[in-house]
Amino acid sequence: MHAPVSPETEPFEFGTKAETLARLSTLIRSAVVLPMESFTVAQWRDDPHDVLDRVRAHSWSDVPLIVRSSSRDEDRAGFSNAGRYLSLSDVYGQHELRRAVDVVVRSFDDHPGNQVLVQPQLRDAVASGVVSSCEPSGGAPYRVVNWCEGPDTAEVTSGRGTVRTWYFLAGGDPEPPSPLLVGLPELIAELGDVSGDEPFEFEFGVARDGTLVLFQVRPLATARLPLSRRRHRAAVSACQAQVATLQSAGPPALSRDTVLGVMPDWNPAEMIGVRPRPLALSLYRRLITDGIWADSRHRYGYRDLRGTPLLADLGGLAYIDTRASFSSLVPAALDDVTAIRLVRHYLARLRANPHLHDKVEFAIALSSFHFGTPEDAARLCDEGVLQPAEAAILVRALRSLTVHMMSLCGPFARDVSELDRLAQWEMRRPLRWTPVRIPALVHLCRTQGTLPFAGAARAAFAATALVRSLVDAGVLSPADADALIGSATTVSTEMQRDFATVGRATFLDRYGHLRPGTYDILSARYDEEPDRYFDWTAREAPPRPPRFHPTPAQARDVRELLIANRMPGTERDLFRFVTSAVSAREYGKLQFSRVLSEILVEARRVGELLGFTPDDLSYSTIDVLTQLTGSARTDVAFLDESIARGRARHALTESLCAPAVITGAPELASFVALPGETNFVTQSRVAARVADVGAGDDPAGAVAMITAADPGYDWIFTKGIAGLVTAFGGANSHMAIRALELGIPAAIGVGETQFRRWLTAGALEVDAAARVVRPVPVAGRRVAEARAS
Missing domain, CATH: 3.50.30.10 (Phosphohistidine domain)
Known part of the structure; x- marks a missing residue:
C-alpha cells in the first residue's frame, strides 16, 4: 500500500517537467521514475561540453536516450502547452545527443531558464498511456485512463494509435480491464496524497516485467465539480439502483433483464445528445418515447407494448431499454414462447457484441421481411434458438406485416395521408401568448406529426432492408442500391434545389423552422439567423442524382424473387415502395419538426413575457410549460422553481459518466468505453x-x-x-x-x-x-x- 504524505510535510509543488519528476522520484513507491539529467538553456549555451560530460558520466548514457522539453511554460496549472515543444527519442551517441538538444532548445521561446531533460528510453514497454485524476472536462470524480498496448510510448499522447479508455470512480476498488493496468489505482491514489488531491494527470509506461514507469505529472486544467463528491456518489448509487430495478421488470416486455444503450432504436444520442437539458429530454419523451413509438408499432402489426416507455432516464442520461425495443419488433402473430425466446436471443447477442448497439435491426433483430429473411431464420434454427416450425411461423408473420405495410390501404399509406394533412396546417401565431397554445401544439405534434412519422420511419427501414437484401442476393450492385435510394425525392435535395431557384423569403417560409438541434431551444431556427446558416452568394443548383433504371435482367431477377418469396406486386411496385418510403421519412420529419419548432418558439415567447431567457427555459420541462395558467405571478413562481430544480439536476447529469451500452449496475462505477x-x-x-x-x-x-x-x-x-x-x-x-x-x-x-x-x-x-x-x-x-x- 502507498504511504500517505505526512501532515507536517510541506505541500507538494509542481514545477517544470524535470523538477516535478525529480521531486516525485523520492516520494512514490508504486512506480519508478527513470534516471535523468536536466539543465537549463543558459547552461547549454554557456558550456555544452560540460553538459554532455555530465550526461556521459551516467552509466545509463550508453543506451538509447530521449531528449525532452522541460519549459517554464509547460505543465502549469491552467495551461500545460502539452505537446507544443519538441521531444526526440531514439537518440544514440554524443553527436546525436548534441544535435537533439539543439533541436529541442530551438523549439522553445528565448527564455534562458527553460530546461532540457535527458533520460534513458524505456525500451521494453508493453503498454503506455495517460491518466487523469478526474474527468477532464467537468472535474467529476472518475479516474480516466487512456492506454494503448505495444512498445510505442507516445501513441496515446500523439493520437496516432487506437486508444482505449477506462473510467472508474475515485475511492472504489475496480477490476482493471487489463493485467497491464493493475497497479494504476494505487499509483493514482499515491499521487493524490502527494499533490493534496489537486487535479492532475500523468503519462506512464508499463515495462515488460509489469513495473509502472512515470514519465510526466502535471496539474490538470479542469472545471471544478459544481457539487460535492458525496452528492455525486449518491447520484451514481441512485442510477445503479434504477438499473437493478430495470433488470427485474415484468411484462409486457419479453425478458426479465435488459441492456441499455444510447443508440438502439430512435437514437437519442444522435437526436438529443447523451446529456440533454431537461426541456429537450422531456420533449423527446412526450413526443416519441413515452408512448408514440409503441402506438405506431402496434398499428403496423407488431407486439403491443403500449404503456411501456422506451427511454430510461438515468440521472438525466438518455438510454434506450432494448428489452422493450426488441419486444416491440416481434410480430404480434407470434406466440409468447417463441417471442420470449427471440427477445432473449437478441439481448444475448447485444451483450456479446455491444459494438452493434447502433445497428441492432440490421445486425441482430428480424423486424421486417426481406429476401434474406428465410436464411436468417434458418440460422436461428442452426443456433438452437428456434425450431424449424417456429422459424417458418416467424417468416410468415414478418412477410404478412411487411406486405400489409407496403399495400395501398396499409398503415404506411394512411400515415403519409396524415402527414399531408399536417402539411396543410397553417401555423397562425397569435399576437399574444395564451396558455392553451403549447398544450394544443404538443397534442397536434403527437397525433398528426410524430405518430405518422414513426410509421414512415418504420417503412423506410423495411425498404432499406429490402434493398440491402437485393445487394446480398447479387441482383443489385452497391452502386445500383445507392442510385435506387438516391432516386427518392427527399427534403434535402428539394431544399438545395429551392435554395438556388426561389427567392429568399419563399425559401425561409418553407424551411425557416428547421434548426440543427430539433428539440433544443438554444439552437437557432434558420429564419432566426439566416445569414449565419446560408451563403446567399453561392446559390448554385445541385446536380441531379442519377436515376435508377433496372436492366431487363435485374427486373426479371426481382420478379422471380417476389414470386419465390410469395410477395405480391411487380418489381416496379417494390421500387416505388422503396423510393416513397425513403421520401416519406424525410417529409415526415419536415412536417412534425414544423410543429415542434413552433412549440419552442412559444416557449421563448412566454419566457420573454415572464422574464426568463431561453437558457433558463432549457432547464424546465414540457410538463411545466403545458401547465402554465396565464397568471403571471403563479406562472413565474412555477417556472422559477422548475428551472432551479432542472439546473441542479442537470449539474448532476453533466457530472455522470457511463458507457454507451449498460448490461449491469456495476458498469456505472467502472467501464471501458x-x-x-x-x-x-x-x-x-x-x-x-x-x-x-x-x-x-x-x-x-x-x-x-x-x-x-x-x-x-x-x-x-x-x-x-x-x-x-x-x-x-x-x-x-x-x-x-x-x-x-x-x-x-x-x-x-x-x-x-x-x-x-x-x-x-x-x-x-x-x-x-x-x-x-x-x-x-x-x-x-x-x-x-x-x-x-
Whole structure:
C-alpha cells in the first residue's frame, strides 16, 4: 500500500517537467521514475561540453536516450502547452545527443531558464498511456485512463494509435480491464496524497516485467465539480439502483433483464445528445418515447407494448431499454414462447457484441421481411434458438406485416395521408401568448406529426432492408442500391434545389423552422439567423442524382424473387415502395419538426413575457410549460422553481459518466468505453463551418477537422478555431488537452467513417456538454460565422 504524505510535510509543488519528476522520484513507491539529467538553456549555451560530460558520466548514457522539453511554460496549472515543444527519442551517441538538444532548445521561446531533460528510453514497454485524476472536462470524480498496448510510448499522447479508455470512480476498488493496468489505482491514489488531491494527470509506461514507469505529472486544467463528491456518489448509487430495478421488470416486455444503450432504436444520442437539458429530454419523451413509438408499432402489426416507455432516464442520461425495443419488433402473430425466446436471443447477442448497439435491426433483430429473411431464420434454427416450425411461423408473420405495410390501404399509406394533412396546417401565431397554445401544439405534434412519422420511419427501414437484401442476393450492385435510394425525392435535395431557384423569403417560409438541434431551444431556427446558416452568394443548383433504371435482367431477377418469396406486386411496385418510403421519412420529419419548432418558439415567447431567457427555459420541462395558467405571478413562481430544480439536476447529469451500452449496475462505477466512442472535451458548444485542415482550408472561426490529434497541428490554436473534430485520439491526447485549456469544444476520436461523413458537411454543431455532433444541413455550402455558447 502507498504511504500517505505526512501532515507536517510541506505541500507538494509542481514545477517544470524535470523538477516535478525529480521531486516525485523520492516520494512514490508504486512506480519508478527513470534516471535523468536536466539543465537549463543558459547552461547549454554557456558550456555544452560540460553538459554532455555530465550526461556521459551516467552509466545509463550508453543506451538509447530521449531528449525532452522541460519549459517554464509547460505543465502549469491552467495551461500545460502539452505537446507544443519538441521531444526526440531514439537518440544514440554524443553527436546525436548534441544535435537533439539543439533541436529541442530551438523549439522553445528565448527564455534562458527553460530546461532540457535527458533520460534513458524505456525500451521494453508493453503498454503506455495517460491518466487523469478526474474527468477532464467537468472535474467529476472518475479516474480516466487512456492506454494503448505495444512498445510505442507516445501513441496515446500523439493520437496516432487506437486508444482505449477506462473510467472508474475515485475511492472504489475496480477490476482493471487489463493485467497491464493493475497497479494504476494505487499509483493514482499515491499521487493524490502527494499533490493534496489537486487535479492532475500523468503519462506512464508499463515495462515488460509489469513495473509502472512515470514519465510526466502535471496539474490538470479542469472545471471544478459544481457539487460535492458525496452528492455525486449518491447520484451514481441512485442510477445503479434504477438499473437493478430495470433488470427485474415484468411484462409486457419479453425478458426479465435488459441492456441499455444510447443508440438502439430512435437514437437519442444522435437526436438529443447523451446529456440533454431537461426541456429537450422531456420533449423527446412526450413526443416519441413515452408512448408514440409503441402506438405506431402496434398499428403496423407488431407486439403491443403500449404503456411501456422506451427511454430510461438515468440521472438525466438518455438510454434506450432494448428489452422493450426488441419486444416491440416481434410480430404480434407470434406466440409468447417463441417471442420470449427471440427477445432473449437478441439481448444475448447485444451483450456479446455491444459494438452493434447502433445497428441492432440490421445486425441482430428480424423486424421486417426481406429476401434474406428465410436464411436468417434458418440460422436461428442452426443456433438452437428456434425450431424449424417456429422459424417458418416467424417468416410468415414478418412477410404478412411487411406486405400489409407496403399495400395501398396499409398503415404506411394512411400515415403519409396524415402527414399531408399536417402539411396543410397553417401555423397562425397569435399576437399574444395564451396558455392553451403549447398544450394544443404538443397534442397536434403527437397525433398528426410524430405518430405518422414513426410509421414512415418504420417503412423506410423495411425498404432499406429490402434493398440491402437485393445487394446480398447479387441482383443489385452497391452502386445500383445507392442510385435506387438516391432516386427518392427527399427534403434535402428539394431544399438545395429551392435554395438556388426561389427567392429568399419563399425559401425561409418553407424551411425557416428547421434548426440543427430539433428539440433544443438554444439552437437557432434558420429564419432566426439566416445569414449565419446560408451563403446567399453561392446559390448554385445541385446536380441531379442519377436515376435508377433496372436492366431487363435485374427486373426479371426481382420478379422471380417476389414470386419465390410469395410477395405480391411487380418489381416496379417494390421500387416505388422503396423510393416513397425513403421520401416519406424525410417529409415526415419536415412536417412534425414544423410543429415542434413552433412549440419552442412559444416557449421563448412566454419566457420573454415572464422574464426568463431561453437558457433558463432549457432547464424546465414540457410538463411545466403545458401547465402554465396565464397568471403571471403563479406562472413565474412555477417556472422559477422548475428551472432551479432542472439546473441542479442537470449539474448532476453533466457530472455522470457511463458507457454507451449498460448490461449491469456495476458498469456505472467502472467501464471501458466502446472502441470508436467519441471523447468530448469542455462543456461548451459551437456551430460553425467545417475546415478540412489537411486539405489546406483556413481553420479560422471554423470547426477544424484533422485526422489525428497530433501535436504537430498545435498551430491551429493560433488561428482562433471555433471547434475541433479528429478521427483518432483520446481524451488525454495533446490536442484534447490544449482544446480543454482554451475552452474549445472538441470531439476527439470520432472514428474514420464518421469523420469522413462529417467532413463533407457544410457545417457542424459540436455540443460537448450534450456529447453530440450534429451536421448543419446548410445550403450554399458554408456557415457564415461561428457562434459559441
